[in-house]
Amino acid sequence: MTGVDIIGALLSDSDEIAARVTAIKAGSLPDGIALPALLVRLVSSVERQPLVRGGSIRMTDRVAVAVRANSYREQVEIIKLVRNVCAGQLGTIAGATEVAVNSAGTGPDVGGPANSFEQTQDFKVGFNALT
Numbered sequence: 001m002t003g004v005d006i007i008g009a010l011l012s013d014s015d016e017i018a019a020r021v022t023a024i025k026a027g028s029l030p031d032g033i034a035l036p037a038l039l040v041r042l043v044s045s046v047e048r049q050p051l052v053r054g055g056s057i058r059m060t061d062r063v064a065v066a067v068r069a070n071s072y073r074e075q076v077e078i079i080k081l082v083r084n085v086c087a088g089q090l091g092t093i094a095g096a097t098e099v100a101v102n103s104a105g106t107g108p109d110v111g112g113p114a115n116s117f118e119q120t121q122d123f124k125v126g127f128n129a130l131t
Contacts, residue, residue: 003061003125009094
C-alpha cells in the first residue's frame, strides 16, 4: 500500500473526476493518450522510526498528481477539482487505515508533450502500513 494507491482510489471513486478526465494512471502516461488525463506518482516516502516495531508502521508519502490537459483553462479547472476531491480526506481508504490527506502545494505550469498543458498538485498522505 502506498500513497499512490490512496490518491488513485480517491480520484477513481469521484464522479466529478470521471466526468472530466479520460484516464487516471500511475507511473507514466502512454504516448498519444486522449486528454485530459491524470498521472499519479510517488515523490517520496518516509516511515516513522519507532524503537520497537509493531504490526503496523506510520508512513507519510508525498504524491504528485499531474494534470495533462488540452488548454490552460482546462488544466486550472482540473487541478482545482483534484485538490477538492483529495485534500482533507480522513479514515480508511483503499484498505489503508488512519489515512490523512493534506494538500502540499501546486507545481509550476509546464508545457507537456504534443503542445499539451501540464501542472502538478502535490499531497502528503499519512497512513498506517502493515509491517
